Amino acid sequence: MILEVKNLLKSFGGLVAIKDLDFTVSGGEIIGLIGPNGSGKTTLFNLISGFLKPDSGGIRFNGNDITGLKPHRICRNGIARTFQLTKPFGGLTALQNVMVGRMYGVERVGSVRQAEEECEKILEFAGLGGRGLLLASSFSIVDRKRLEIARALATKPKLLLLDEMMSGLPHTEMEEALQLVRAIGHSGITLIVVEHVMKAILDVSNRLIVLNHGEKIAEGKPQEVVRNEKVIEAYLGE
């Protein structure tokens, strides 16, 4: 078991965003995390990656309690994330963006030259080969999403949280993005993927977890979960 979330609770004022959430993730899984808008998916990512502190409950990663650690500590423990609204280091080159992850993440590289060489390969893996010297601010939304993944991968995570990498992509780009996600899974990294595009998530994940109003309402094999009445109700209304 790589991730264990127990009795997690988070509220903003009177609004309960995550309510008594329990789930576990095993190494090598690709988890699809779905749910209607406002169901708490991004809040959950923020809790796991340390950008929010839970009101109660705990998160264990690789056997260590990581509840309430700062984001950089969690990153150095081996959990990387991307942001739904991409956050590139706009004034830096794509290569420098990725080098930050490589030099400050899990297996930190001290030498700038070594980091450069390794990060060129990571860029290539993410589909940005040969574009390392361009400023990140000059990238299109599609490429910013790729860059976001490259930067996260460069930290050498064991668990990667992908927040809506595919929404808004045209069809052909989506196929490529799916291939990239699969390739990341094959390289041995465990994934939790938040996605609105249902076809994409059914295609790529081994297991689905469905949130509604901050609660887990279903969990299991993708094809079974989408036929679950509670899930259909949550998406379509009664």
Added chain:
Amino acid sequence: MGKVFSISGVVVVLLALVPLLTARTDVMTWLTFTLLYVTLSQSWNIIGGYTGQQNLGHAAFFGIGALAARYLWLSGMPLPLALLAGSLAAATFAIIIGFPAFRLKGIYFVIGTLVLAEILRIIFDTVLPRASVLPSRLLNTYSLTPRYYLNLVIAVLAVGSVYWISRSKFGLGLMSIRENEDAAEASGVNTQKQKLLAFLVSTFMSGLAGGTYAYYASAAQPGYLFSAVWTFDAVIIVFVGGVGTIWGPVIGSVFFVLLQQLLSLYLPGGTHVLVFGILFILVVLFLPGGLIGLWKKIRGLESKKRERSH
């Protein structure tokens, strides 16, 4: 890059020869001030330019460095030790106020640091209202030459430090904070620690600049050492030259001192501040890369023209 190195090497050698070629006090004073401003603006460049934390309390550290170095030096401590002690005093003060200051973000950090320096200025104006004048034994033997060389050495060290930072892992971490603090944290950068480290390096260098000024000035009003002028001169130089670049503050310092001299010839005293204020606004609005950015743009246009003519 090799070309830049050889050019700057030649410039440093020429600067080292200046005192042998001329005895003109005015030229030597301008050059001394230009070099002082290179150090001061580079020190601000580290925290404001590379790390993106607009510290408007920079004068506080210049003042602490200047005051501490001056009193220690005048009470008999060897000058290098006094300068070091002044810089350490500035950096120590930075540790003390750094922890609370970096809890403030954005505009609150700007205002907080500005107020801090003003408080110190008022305190020292009140507690030490009399100017510190060099004793006659030092005044009688006063020479600009050692002041000039001291400023030259320290300015070269300052530029060298920023050059190193800009190409190091440390500098990459600082720039990531400037570009996006959340993304930096998510990539493993301990943003709080890195900001504090940048602040220490920056304030140490600012204290060193203060110390060299304390050694230069034959008379100095303690309150004036903490004047916001030191902060804003540095900020204007960095932005006009090119914020977050190695050579911007160097070019900015030359431009600043030259323009200041020109303006003081033709305008009534103090009016140059108005001109610099307007210039600063124009640069921020229309030339965000400063003079360095302008130069790169022109070179870019030329190479495009060349490509087209081929």
